[in-house]
Amino acid sequence: MFSDVRAVVRKDFLIEKRVGILKGRVLPLGLAILLVFGFAIPPDLAILGSERLVLSQIGPGLFWVSNFFVIIYLLDRSFSLEAEDGCLQRLVTDGVDGVAFFFGKLVAVFLGVSAVQAVLAVAAIIMFDIPADRIGLLLIVGLVGSLALAATGTVFSALVVGAGSNQGLMALLLTPAVVPVLLGAVRLTEIATDMSNDLSSSGWILLLLALTALYTGVGIFTFDSLLED
Amino acid sequence: MTATDKNFLTTSSKSTKVIGSVALAAGALTLIFGLIVAPPHIEQGQSARLLFVHVPSVIATYLSYFITLVGSAIYLRKKSLFWDRVAGASAEVGSVFCAVLLFSGSVWGRPTWGTFWVWDPRLTSTAVMFVSYLGYLAIRRMDMEPAARRRRSAIVGILAFVNVIIVHFSVDWWRGLHQSRTFEPSDVQIEGWYLLSFFFGTVFFVSTQAWLLIHRFRLSHLESQANAAKLDQLIDLRQSGDLGSAQTREKVV
Numbered sequence: 001m002f003s004d005v006r007a008v009v010r011k012d013f014l015i016e017k018r019v020g021i022l023k024g025r026v027l028p029l030g031l032a033i034l035l036v037f038g039f040a041i042p043p044d045l046a047i048l049g050s051e052r053l054v055l056s057q058i059g060p061g062l063f064w065v066s067n068f069f070v071i072i073y074l075l076d077r078s079f080s081l082e083a084e085d086g087c088l089q090r091l092v093t094d095g096v097d098g099v100a101f102f103f104g105k106l107v108a109v110f111l112g113v114s115a116v117q118a119v120l121a122v123a124a125i126i127m128f129d130i131p132a133d134r135i136g137l138l139l140i141v142g143l144v145g146s147l148a149l150a151a152t153g154t155v156f157s158a159l160v161v162g163a164g165s166n167q168g169l170m171a172l173l174l175t176p177a178v179v180p181v182l183l184g185a186v187r188l189t190e191i192a193t194d195m196s197n198d199l200s201s202s203g204w205i206l207l208l209l210a211l212t213a214l215y216t217g218v219g220i221f222t223f224d225s226l227l228e229d
Numbered sequence: 230m231t232a233t234d235k236n237f238l239t240t241s242s243k244s245t246k247v248i249g250s251v252a253l254a255a256g257a258l259t260l261i262f263g264l265i266v267a268p269p270h271i272e273q274g275q276s277a278r279l280l281f282v283h284v285p286s287v288i289a290t291y292l293s294y295f296i297t298l299v300g301s302a303i304y305l306r307k308k309s310l311f312w313d314r315v316a317g318a319s320a321e322v323g324s325v326f327c328a329v330l331l332f333s334g335s336v337w338g339r340p341t342w343g344t345f346w347v348w349d350p351r352l353t354s355t356a357v358m359f360v361s362y363l364g365y366l367a368i369r370r371m372d373m374e375p376a377a378r379r380r381r382s383a384i385v386g387i388l389a390f391v392n393v394i395i396v397h398f399s400v401d402w403w404r405g406l407h408q409s410r411t412f413e414p415s416d417v418q419i420e421g422w423y424l425l426s427f428f429f430g431t432v433f434f435v436s437t438q439a440w441l442l443i444h445r446f447r448l449s450h451l452e453s454q455a456n457a458a459k460l461d462q463l464i465d466l467r468q469s470g471d472l473g474s475a476q477t478r479e480k481v482v
Contacts, residue, residue, distance in 0.1 A: 159368065159381045169367050173385065176361035176392065222384055 001100045008096070008104020009111075015081065022112055026074050030120045033066040038127060052129075059128035060189035064145065064182050066120060071113050071149050072171050075157040078109060083161050088227060098224030102154065106219065110150040117146055130193050137192040140205070145185035148208040151215040152178050158219070158226050184208045240447035248440045255433035262429055267422035279337040280419075281426045285434035286330040293323025293438055294362065294393050301386030304379060310453075313379045316386050317369050318445035320362050322438055327359045342406060349405035351396065358392035365389050 016022055038055065045054040055062075082088050091101060121142060125132045132138060156174045184207045191204070263281040270277030300316030303309060334352065335345040346352065369382045400409050419427060 159385060160371065169364075169371065172360070172367055173364040176357045176364065177388070179357050218384075218388065225380060 001097070004096045004100030005104045005107065008091075008101055009107045012078065012105070012108035012112075016112070021077055022074075022116060026070055026077075026112070027116050027119055029073055030066050030070040030116055031123060033069055034062065034120065034123055034127060037062045037066070056129045059124055059130040060193060061186045062128065063120065063124040063130075063189065064185050066124075067113070067117055067145075067149065067185075068178060068182060070116055070120070071109070071153050072174060074112055074116070075109060075153045075174075076170060078105065078112075079157040079161045088161070092227050098222075098227045099220050101227060102158070102219040102223040105158075106150055106154045106216070109154055110147055113150055114143065114146045117142055132193065134192045134194070138189070141185065141188040141192050144205055144208045144212075145181070145188070148181040148185070148212045148215075149178065151212045151219070152181055155215045155219045155222070158223060161226075181208065181211055184211075238451070240444045240451065242443075245440055245443050248436050248443070252433055252436040252440055255429050255436060258429040259426060259433050262422060263426040267426050270423075273341060276337055276340045277423075278426075279333050280423070281430035282434075283330060283333040283337060284427065285430040286326045286333060288431055289326040289434040289438040290323050290330055291393060291397070292435065293319045293326060293442070294358075294390060296442070297323065297362075297365070297386050298390040298393075301383040304383045305387075308376075310379075313383065314446050314449045315442075316383065317366075318442055318449060320365050320369075320386065321445055322441045324359065324362050324366065325441070326434070326438065327355070327362065331355060331359060347406050349407045350399040350403035351405060351407035354392065354396045354399045358389075358396050361389045361392050 041055050041058070043053065043055055046052070047054060047057070050057070082091075121138070124130060153174060156177060157170055159173065160170045184204045188204045188208075191200075259281055263278050267278065269275050296319035297316045300312040300314075300319060303312040304316060331352075334355075338347065339345050365382060365385045368385050369378065371378050371381070399405075400407055
């Protein structure tokens with residue numbers, strides 16, 4: 001099974017190397033979204049009595065919302081490639097089982113979103129003036145949040161793969177499912193950037209890990225039958 | 230039109246007529262007791278009467294989504310078309326009631342909280358639940374092979390029910406503006422005319438939910454029969470070599 005997982009990840013990596021979707025489209029999209037937020041919220045707006053500008057205070061939320069849009073695009077691209085020219089059927093006939101395919105896609109999506117997120121995080125810290133002293137915690141939050149987003153997104157993308165124009169449908173399904181993930185990731189980022197009075201980050205990390213485990217479980221149980229479709 | 234054709238085209242039956250009559254009677258009693266007999270609330274005034282619509286719509290929503298959960302689970306196990314249609318019909322009906330509960334809650338919120346909407350955990354999670362079932366209904370209309378579509382919608386039908394649990398316990402898990410549960414079997418907080426009006430409101434909503442569910446289920450059954458009949462006609466036409474004419478195709482499709 002491990003070799004199948006590696007093969008799926010390698011396949012996605014080679015596609016990325018040849019086509020360059022991440023750096024050519026996904027990353028610019030993420031940066032554009034961050035820029036739009038900067039225009040939507042006046043950069044000099046501050047709440048009375050607060051030392052920080054509004055943009056800086058809500059920066060963690062804006063960062064994760066941009067990640068959400070980025071992952072929708074990334075997942076759509078990743079899974080629509082599988083639906084083209086009978087790629088999925090070929091994987092099945094080559095003996096790749098559903099669980100290996102799920103983990104392969106999960107790892108590929110996780111690596112992709114983490115790479116884009118790293119650049120977006122630097123951009124958000126600079127553009128929104130977000131304090132980033134607790135770099136260690138920020139890294140953990142980024143990795144755990146990306147993993148939870150990738151697990152949720154991989155399951156829901158597989159559900160709509162093969163349907164005609166599925167981008168809108170995937171966003172509709174993914175939005176309510178991803179709400180607890182975004183909530184946990186935003187709260188953790190606020191803690192890591194000293195914007196929250198809540199000092200306990202372990203509960204939120206546990207929530208994200210539990211959601212990752214839940215959707216990984218759903219993926220393990222459903223991907224075999226979804227591949228047969 | 231023959232008697233068989235009539236039966237083929239109707240979704241009505243003796244049971245739906247009885248349930249419909251119960252719903253009408255309960256609706257009339259809710260109006261009489263809720264708007265005329267029950268006095269205005271001491272603190273909330275006239276707006277408290279929305280309780281007779283809002284809380285029963287919550288019950289009808291939960292019930293509908295629970296039926297979708299059961300239907301989806303049984304479909305995945307037995308691959309029964311009956312349960313797939315039950316799940317789909319119930320999600321549609323549930324979403325109508327969910328829209329009613331969001332609307333009635335907003336109307337109640339304006340005089341009570343001073344705003345139609347607050348980002349309270351109960352309200353927000355209810356809106357998320359509503360959107361997740363709209364997603365479920367969208368996946369049921371996905372353009373793909375029917376068996377695959379049924380399997381995928383069943384998976385989403387099960388996953389979406391997590392939202393119902395979150396909505397129900399949101400008032401316990403997080404602090405917000407929304408009051409705690411109005412009706413708890415072990416601790417009933419309303420009495421007198423309010424309890425009676427609430428009872429009639431609940432009977433009205435639950436019987437309307439059952440009435441709509443049966444009709445919608447039968448309608449989806451008729452839809453599939455009509456589609457199968459159309460397909461048979463098209464096959465017959467193809468075999469007779471008459472399918473080439475645009476007028477003939479239009480007549481069938």
